[in-house]
Amino acid sequence: MESKKNSLHDPTKNLHYRKQILEVLRATKRGHIGPALSIVDIVSTLYDHVLQYDANNPTWSERDRFILSKGHGCLALYVVLAAKGFFAEDELWRVSDENAMLGGHPEYGLTPGIEASTGSLGHGLSIGVGMALAARMDKKKYRTYVLLGDGECNEGAIWEAALSAAQHKLSNLIVLVDSNKMQCNTFTAEILNMEPLSAKWQSFGFVVKEVDGHSKTELLDAIGSIPEANDKPTVVICHTIKGKGVPEAENNPAWHHKSRLKDEDIEQLLASMEV
Amino acid sequence: MRKACLEAVAELADQDDRVVFIGSDISNRNIEGFYTRHPDRFFMEGVSEQHLIGMMTGLALSGKIPYLNTIATFATRRCFEQLVIDAGLHKQPIRIIGSGGGGVYAPLGPTHIAMDDIAIMRTIPNMSIIAPSDAEEMKQLMPQTLNMPGPLYIRLAKGGDPVLYRNEEHECVLTKAIKLRHGTDVVLIGTGITSKLALEAAEDLEQQGISCSVLHYHTLKPFDVDGLIAELNTVKAVLTIEEHSCIGGLGSIVAEAISSANLDRLIKFIKLAMPDELLDNYGSQHFLMQRNGITKTNIIKQILLLLKEHG
Numbered sequence: 001m002e003s004k005k006n007s008l009h010d011p012t013k014n015l016h017y018r019k020q021i022l023e024v025l026r027a028t029k030r031g032h033i034g035p036a037l038s039i040v041d042i043v044s045t046l047y048d049h050v051l052q053y054d055a056n057n058p059t060w061s062e063r064d065r066f067i068l069s070k071g072h073g074c075l076a077l078y079v080v081l082a083a084k085g086f087f088a089e090d091e092l093w094r095v096s097d098e099n100a101m102l103g104g105h106p107e108y109g110l111t112p113g114i115e116a117s118t119g120s121l122g123h124g125l126s127i128g129v130g131m132a133l134a135a136r137m138d139k140k141k142y143r144t145y146v147l148l149g150d151g152e153c154n155e156g157a158i159w160e161a162a163l164s165a166a167q168h169k170l171s172n173l174i175v176l177v178d179s180n181k182m183q184c185n186t187f188t189a190e191i192l193n194m195e196p197l198s199a200k201w202q203s204f205g206f207v208v209k210e211v212d213g214h215s216k217t218e219l220l221d222a223i224g225s226i227p228e229a230n231d232k233p234t235v236v237i238c239h240t241i242k243g244k245g246v247p248e249a250e251n252n253p254a255w256h257h258k259s260r261l262k263d264e265d266i267e268q269l270l271a272s273m274e275v
Numbered sequence: 276m277r278k279a280c281l282e283a284v285a286e287l288a289d290q291d292d293r294v295v296f297i298g299s300d301i302s303n304r305n306i307e308g309f310y311t312r313h314p315d316r317f318f319m320e321g322v323s324e325q326h327l328i329g330m331m332t333g334l335a336l337s338g339k340i341p342y343l344n345t346i347a348t349f350a351t352r353r354c355f356e357q358l359v360i361d362a363g364l365h366k367q368p369i370r371i372i373g374s375g376g377g378g379v380y381a382p383l384g385p386t387h388i389a390m391d392d393i394a395i396m397r398t399i400p401n402m403s404i405i406a407p408s409d410a411e412e413m414k415q416l417m418p419q420t421l422n423m424p425g426p427l428y429i430r431l432a433k434g435g436d437p438v439l440y441r442n443e444e445h446e447c448v449l450t451k452a453i454k455l456r457h458g459t460d461v462v463l464i465g466t467g468i469t470s471k472l473a474l475e476a477a478e479d480l481e482q483q484g485i486s487c488s489v490l491h492y493h494t495l496k497p498f499d500v501d502g503l504i505a506e507l508n509t510v511k512a513v514l515t516i517e518e519h520s521c522i523g524g525l526g527s528i529v530a531e532a533i534s535s536a537n538l539d540r541l542i543k544f545i546k547l548a549m550p551d552e553l554l555d556n557y558g559s560q561h562f563l564m565q566r567n568g569i570t571k572t573n574i575i576k577q578i579l580l581l582l583k584e585h586g
Contacts, residue, residue, distance in 0.1 A: 123361055
């Protein structure tokens with residue numbers, strides 16, 4: 001069982017995860033690369049230092065729940081789950097293949113460690129509210145973490161769920177927003193401006209924290225202080241860079257789901273990556 | 276019927292700690308029992324159907340069996356994607372009690388008239404659907420819903436609906452059609468309150484020398500195909516009658532079942548249903564049904580016409 005006591009600090013680990021995401025692209029010619037790269041540090045930090053889980057018993061009743069509501073970022077989750085032993089690493093090279101264990105979006109019941117099927121935006125937070133409510137009814141100590149995209153916050157259902165989380169005073173619910181300032185087509189400010197995002201969450205009744213979503217230290221400091229109020233849910237706005245770690249993909253709208261790349265292009269991208 | 280249904284939910288909660296009640300800003304009438312006995316499992320939520328289906332799925336993934344009650348149109352149309360992806364894809368035991376199935380809310384107009392709820396819900400894989408005929412049948416069915424796998428839609432009628440059969444006459448088992456009457460010329464098929472119309476029409480037709488079987492489908496999905504096919508050996512015609520659109524409801528289900536059954540002879544088929552329209556005539560449920568031929572008289576008329584034409 002991994003626990004918060006894990007103090008592993010390996011600056012090359014997240015580089016490895018990012019390179020694996022490109023290797024999945026090379027093997028399968030598919031994937032939302034930019035949206036996965038922006039959350040690698042968040043997901044890695046959660047599974048290294050925050051979440052309580054047992055990879056050999058993924059349905060352990062006391063586990064913390066993690067829902068990747070922005071399901072299209074699933075490659076980041078898959079590489080971390082594989083590294084933690086939820087399934088064999090070989091599964092990564094078969095993503096979306098016929099009868100694969102791993103698909104283009106996370107599937108509950110098909111992939112060990114996936115708590116909810118996502119892919120259509122705006123669903124994960126409501127499911128998370130239900131899980132957090134159940135934990136409180138059952139006097140369980142587990143927490144529910146839901147990772148949203150900032151583009152996903154366009155969806156009205158997110159705000160229905162936010163109102164409900166605050167109404168129920170779900171201090172055991174932690175929302176993380178991957179605020180990479182971009183969505184499928186281009187920058188969020190140009191499509192549907194969500195700013196001021198922090199003020200929105202605050203006015204919906206959340207404790208709001210803002211961090212550099214690529215800084216493990218900032219993520220851990222913020223999450224470590226939760227709950228600051230025992231009658232409010234918390235949101236951590238994680239400022240990130242879409243495509244983080246692959247210079248050509250960073251802040252580049254073409255990389256939302258770019259997949260037609262030659263092997264030599266991928267070699268060049270891999271070579272351009274640094275710790 | 277709503278009273279019988281919600282009181283049954285409270286009784287299920289008495290027996291089973293997993294049962295949770297969720298309302299979407301609805302009247303407290305008929306749910307006081309649940310609230311009084313199990314306030315910690317009673318949630319009166321906001322007008323947010325999309326969120327509630329997701330929240331119920333999260334509760335169910337955590338071991339709960341949530342029962343939701345709100346108006347049928349809002350519980351089916353507004354949150355369709357949540358019903359497909361949250362409820363259907365996760366195969367979780369959430370129960371959706373839709374008040375005012377059919378034309379119950381006729382006076383309130385097209386936003387509240389649920390003539391498409393069965394069609395909507397039956398396209399969702401893993402979703403089951405029941406439409407009981409009256410409060411007595413509801414009392415028989417509700418205890419059986421507790422451990423039914425996957426999500427379930429419960430269509431409520433108006434209330435005060437005439438009792439279709441006595442409990443000692445027929446055993447009421449989820450997923451099994453009830454054969455109310457045996458005949459050899461025609462099979463009349465109803466669901467919810469229209470089975471009563473079929474039964475009354477069959478009695479009148481008997482007087483005119485036409486022998487009718489009557490099947491009542493309280494469960495529309497999964498559909499008891501065997502119960503239907505077993506009745507088709509001798510009959511010349513099948514008639515379905517429903518308080519629902521002509522698209523996607525009982526008549527469609529029966530037609531699909533017959534077309535898949537590889538019968539070795541042709542059988543005439545009549546579907547009595549509501550038109551493919553958003554009904555804006557107001558009036559009462561009774562008025563809508565009369566206006567659109569969902570009546571005992573029309574069943575008799577259609578059967579006589581058909582047998583006259585085709586012998």
